[in-house]
Amino acid sequence: MYTNVLNEIHFNHKIENFHKTKRSFGRYFEKKTMEIRNIEREDRGNFIAEIENSEAGILEYTWQNDHEFSIDHTEVYDEYKGMSVGKKLVLEAVDYARKNAAKIIPNCPYAKAIFDKTIAFQDVLV
Structure with a gap:
């Protein structure tokens, strides 16, 4: 019993x-739709991820010179963690670098970890 x-x-x-x-x-x-937009201001910029018109995360970067920019900070808001928002922001930065013949300096620990794990991103590293 x-x-x-x-x-x-x-x-x-x-x-x-x-x-x-x-x-x-x-x-x-x-199924949720994510859009990422790039906002540039002089020597700085942000990639902003939005899911269903709500901001889900941000990646901040700074141009070091005409052909190199650093990823300084990546942040995903709590309610969107676990949805690959951060990875998609880094991927958007990589695509942007490729289109602009630029190289990336990953100062942000999260971005650096993604670059360390992803062989396909090595072509845009400084």
Whole structure:
């Protein structure tokens, strides 16, 4: 009898955790549109990610000279973490560098980690 009660409690706990997990991962199953825009001001710029018209994250960069810019900061807002927003911002910076024949200095720890892991981005590194 005691063992059955423990098994039932353990089973119910697993079901509760499953439902909590399913709810917390619900955002991954929804199709959401992300747009990234670039705003440049003289020697600085930002890539801003928006999901369904809400700002989801930002990547800040600074031009060091005519052919090099540094990624200084990447931030993803809490409600959008786990949705690859940061990676997509870095990818946008890489595409921008390629289109403008520029090189990137990844000063931001997050961006540096992405560059260290991604061989395909090595062509735009200083």
